[in-house]
Amino acid sequence: MDSKLIQAxxxxxxxxxxxxxAPSDGAKNxxxxxxxxxxxxAATEGVNATAQAERAAAQAVxxxxxxxxxxxxxxxxxxxxxxxxxxxxxxxxxxxxxIKMPI
Amino acid sequence: MDLExxxxxSAAALRAQSQRMRIISENLANSNSEAVAPxxxxxxxxxxxxxxxxxxxxxxxxxxxxxVDLDQSQFGRRFDPGHPxxxxxxxxxxxxxxxLIESMDMKQAQRSYEANLNAIxxxxxxxxxxxDLLR
Numbered sequence: 015m016d017s018k019l020i021q022a023x024x025x026x027x028x029x030x031x032x033x034x035x036a037p038s039d040g041a042k043n044x045x046x047x048x049x050x051x052x053x054x055x056a057a058t059e060g061v062n063a064t065a066q067a068e069r070a071a072a073q074a075v076x077x078x079x080x081x082x083x084x085x086x087x088x089x090x091x092x093x094x095x096x097x098x099x100x101x102x103x104x105x106x107x108x109x110x111x112x113i114k115m116p117i
Numbered sequence: 118m119d120l121e122x123x124x125x126x127s128a129a130a131l132r133a134q135s136q137r138m139r140i141i142s143e144n145l146a147n148s149n150s151e152a153v154a155p156x157x158x159x160x161x162x163x164x165x166x167x168x169x170x171x172x173x174x175x176x177x178x179x180x181x182x183x184x185v186d187l188d189q190s191q192f193g194r195r196f197d198p199g200h201p202x203x204x205x206x207x208x209x210x211x212x213x214x215x216x217l218i219e220s221m222d223m224k225q226a227q228r229s230y231e232a233n234l235n236a237i238x239x240x241x242x243x244x245x246x247x248x249d250l251l252r
Contacts, residue, residue: 080132080135082128082131082135086124086128089124090124093121093241093244093245093248096245096248097248097251100248100249100252101251103252
């Protein structure tokens with residue numbers, strides 16, 4: 015009976031330790047990049063891809079670019095923007111969940 | 118990302134096939150172009166060759182047009198003494214374009230273009246459905 019109690023206390027202590035260290039490890043893995051930086055980089059990438067697509071489209075209208083280039087540039091921009099928007103929506107919904115959390 | 122690279126490769130193939138289509142159109146359009154003076158050559162058929170090209174920036178094998186050469190096969194001959202380019206025996210040299218070969222080449226170019234378009238669409242759909250997992 016006593017040994018079981020000691021085991022339980024030890025297990026609890028271990029869990030507490032791992033629980034205490036896990037978040038700091040996680041934070042280290044991100045390497046100091048905050049959510050703001052990630053979102054900022056993603057948005058910049060999206061804007062760049064869109065600008066490239068627009069340039070290709072304008073060149074095609076002027077007869078300087080291949081239609082295939084326009085299609086690939088636009089598809090690329092679409093993929094980048096869609097993924098940025100999806101991640102943003104997901105993270106904002108996570109923030110909202112935290113805000114609504116009863117304290 | 119690999120799916121974006123595959124779209125890039127397919128786009129290169131589309132570009133190559135559209136150049137091939139242009140050459141086929143040139144051949145077909147000139148299938149009746151004849152010499153204008155005795156001793157002149159009529160239109161000589163063009164052939165396009167493709168080559169596997171390494172894109173070092175992306176690290177993928179794409180395709181590009183290697184060269185557009187002239188078909189060295191012999192011209193045909195037609196008996197037409199009234200033609201301005203007829204020789205002393207009354208024969209005129211005619212072009213070595215064979216419209217049957219050109220239409221087969223055209224079908225092949227069409228099918229290849231279609232296959233690469235389908236590949237682009239498939240890659241795009243795969244990317245989009247992966248993004249949809251986040252929603």
